[in-house]
Amino acid sequence: MAHLCGLCLALRGDHGQFARVVTNYDGLLISVLTEAQAERTTGWRRTAGPCPLRGMRTASVAQGEGARLAAAVSLVLASAKVRDHVVDGDGLLARKPVALAARRVAASWGKAGARTGSDVGFDTAVLIDAVDRQVGIETLAGLGTPLLTVTEPTETATAAAFAHTAVLAGRPGNAEPLAEAGRLFGRLAHLLDAVEDRETDAASGAWNPLTATGTSSAEARRLADDALQGIRLALREVVWGSGVSSGKHSADSKLVHVLLAHELRRSVDRAFGTSGCGHAPEGSLGPDASFGPPPQHGAPQNPYVGGGNPFGGGPSFQPPTPGKRGFWAGCAAAIGLCCTCKVCCADEYEGPWSRRKREGCLSNCDCDCNCCEACECCECCECCSCCDCGL
Template sequence: MLRPCSHGAEKYGIDASQWRAHMCGLCLGLRDGHGQLARTATNTDAIVLSVLTEAQLAGPMARTTAGPCALRGMRRAEVAPADAPGVLLAATASLLLGSAKIRDHVDDRDGSVLTRRPMAKVSHRWADRARGQAERIGLDIEPLVGAIAGQADLEHRAAGTHRTVETSLSEAGRGPSISLDELTGPTQLCAAEFFAHTAVLAGRTENVDPLREAGRHFGRIAHLADAVEDFDDDRARGRFNPLAVTGTTMPQAYDLLRESESALRAAVAEAQMADMPTVRWILLDPLHSLLRRLRRVIGEPIAHACTTSAQHVARRADAPHAHRGGTGHRPPTRRPDLGTGIAIVLGVYCTGWACCAEHTSPCTGERKDAWASNCDCGECCDCSSCCDCGDCCDCDGCGCCCDC
């Protein structure tokens, strides 16, 4: 979900390798603490926990030199230490979520019958390792384990109620007995407690409540974004989707996403951060980009703050990616070229390059250099503060567009 852009790092004056430093630190932390197989549990969204922990600390951050790795082109790199508190927290989250995901596949009877028992063993082992590591960093993980375990029961109840309401004329006008907020509750709880614990590890207890609120909305965004992206596929395969069973429309889901993004930003702004630019680059900006992508998936018309003239409006109307209204519309995606495909396969996302491989102006649909160089206002490409739609910023006439 979080895809920080190297051009955004340049805008904030941050070394773009910082994201890779945290990701490699998490991967190596899983290897050192739990074996080679545990490296497959590396969760790129969990990296934000390591980033948030460091961002609340003053002074230079500790780094260690990692050996050559194929995903870095067999180069060495300076990475976060595997025993750093933030890395340990991110590893705990990765193991817990990885265990839950494997268990879901086993319960859904995905894959071969022969693989289910080994997968179940891996799931149990990772859950036990997550408990042990959580105890090491002082995190009470049992409520989170219970919430994740209860997710399946919530979904079964919601699906059963949904079928009953559909087939019973007497209940045709009654809403679902389980709300969308209840269905996303376990995800909200887990993210909230993980975010809050970054403040505990950093010794910034005044940040516990704001970050818990930020984490709650992060979990809600994660759950709803997954439901929106998988909606058509879930319906085609007869799988559970929280939007379908609660009767939530795509525009309503998008409104909830925007509400949570706004609340998350307010909560992060309330917290006391020693390194706010890195938090904006790795957490806030990617979330804003996620909402833009989801709006295109939904097919809602996208307004731009830079459409200040009739000529610009006409130019955008002719843009290749201009979307008109209509729900359920998924615009055609561009087939990636060979270079982009190879970069993705070889893990070039580690460098931040691939996220900007398709950098295109949202106003004209034309290829554009990242971050207009003729703009002297420091926040011009910070879409969150320049415009409501999040795609362009007029910024007193400089006219730069942001689509990274």
């Protein structure tokens, strides 16, 4: 929450209140990684005043270049997403006056992101280039096109953002392994989004990378598992704050461990409908060695999303799935969720765009791993030797 609020306040501080609507959980990873690598000094956190999104409570929030880099990335990618919706004519954006206003907002966000990126030494052109190339690649892709050709622009963009956190934290030696971790994180995000949207895309006639390239679910799962393993191996090479590396936990790296080792595996299992133990043994990253159901932490564009049957009706029970909201309707729903604190505090709420069921980000952890009696899996204690993530 400190990083989420820090991203939100960085957006407000540099770009005004309206920019806060692009706050997202993928973006806060940039802030998390930056702080986890830095030497523990003062200045990384501050006490923020009361906010209606926190029930008018104060909070310790992240600040500094990590939060500003996260803000820059979020703005540029949100700008690209709005432009994409305009091109597709989604919902109200099919109307010319609304589309014109949306284009102006997208252009404003793109310029704002570029300015903030420049302030922290990050060239957002790599993100814009990736978005532009994505459109061309999807236009040309067809049956037989390798799926990794389609995911490449996303991989390139996330690799650049992850790698720059090493520069901000004063750990240039971490840039290479973090670029690899970011590349694979981008691949995984793209894959999970495609898997989760495959049925709805087929029903609506929307473009889906798995359908377009003829990629089977089994092959998508193999690529996802390879990405998970690659992220874990790459993170083993990262030196965290206070010089901690080689599988030892620092206080700040525990959150990295939870997000990029535990939650990613759970997200894969949720997307592919599998479950199992919370720690996959080395070399066993298939469906039989997977994580159980995660708490939901996602925004519509990130991998921490879920589905399933919240009513427990069994395989034969299929509650109707409501249709997705358009961009502006989703924005209105998102503002309502934030103002009522449901995103933070509700046991369950409906995603503003996808309308999938999600759990509040402050709901209790439901990790039920039993790999070893001494291991408190949710706390990632150092006595745990059954996790192979290397953090």
